[in-house]
Amino acid sequence: MASPAMTHHSKKSLIIGILLVATTLRAPFTGLAPLLATLGHHLGLGTMQVGLLTTLPLLAFALLSPMVPYLTRYLGLERSVAVALVAICLGVMLRALGTVTFLYLGTVIIGAGIAVGNVILPSLLKRDFVSILPKMTGAYSLTMGISAALASVLVVPLATHLGWAQASLSLLIFPLIALIVWAQQLKGRAVTGLSRPAMSSNAQIWRSSLAWQITLFLGLNSLIYYVLVSWLPVLLVDSGFSATKAGSxxxxxxxxxxxxxxxxxxxxxxxRDQRWLAMAMASLWVVSLVGLWGMPGWAILWVGLGGIGSGAAMILGLSLIGLRSRSAHQAVALSGMAQAVGYLLAAAGPAAMGKLHEQSGSWHLPLLFCLLLAIAMMAMGLLAGKNRLMDE
Known part of the structure; x- marks a missing residue:
């Protein structure tokens, strides 16, 4: 159930708003990945310069996530979400102007907006849907994944007919619709952010071993996922797939x-105890990476298994933020920590794996390194999945 103070209509409106916000937290970023080679050629960018388009948003996630609790303190949760959506809209428009400067500037602004949304949504669910938190987390993760898949599939044919810039601009539809609908949440709302005493959670959380276990479970999952998001099309083309098939x-x-x-x-x-679930999710990454290494011709199977494992792990990790925290305030602090460390790891991953591939001349070493990270993720899941709450 949602918060008792909410009417049926307001609860339904909030659920729709949350799901639409979820469509903006991946698609405007990952939807550009199938176009990286095209825009890199068009703008004369090198491999490292193209790689920055993946790294910069992740760095924005990492650097800004710990600051989000302070933003919510002054603006409240609902207004902070609105600010995030405006930033994403602005970033998508700037990125599509077709120059290198605006390409990078827009990418950073998109990353900043997504960082705010990533941190706030788990705390909104903790506040208003505590009794159905895992189900709501699953619902918004489902929405986020479907919108990202739709974006990845459609941008290549759009770019073929309209050019990469216009195809990139088409991603504006996600944050624009979300912003229009979310505006309903701002009517008559008082600013309900974090109080000064609650802000202490933001510092204390970094000393919690359980917080670090949840953070690393999510972070290692994000690292592996974003390595594949960045390099899977190239890996598949190198393995004999066409560019269109690789994009699919x-x-x-x-x-x-x-x-x-x-x-x-x-x-x-x-x-109440999710240890075996966490282990099973991480093991799907292990199977996927071994398959891509040894039998890339079966990529449809390995990609599917890896995606399922990653999506399930993300839902579990985000659910653990709410399940292991004692309050919405603590959930905001833990979410900020998990997003910051997780995306800092993820930001380093694509560039590091790209460099390892460049030096070794194959994808075997990058895949082996990711495999070791998946095993470490299993260990973190075993620890984080144990049923207990964090200290105040």
């Missing part, structure tokens, strides 16, 4: 991350 499989990765949202929330809710 990239879309499959996005779609597969959404599928667990159909059931995993209900599964998580049935158990």
């Amino acid at each position: 499989l990239h879309g499959l990765l996005q779609l597969a991350t959404a599928l667990p949202g159909l059931i995993i929330g209900a599964v998580i809710a049935r158990y």
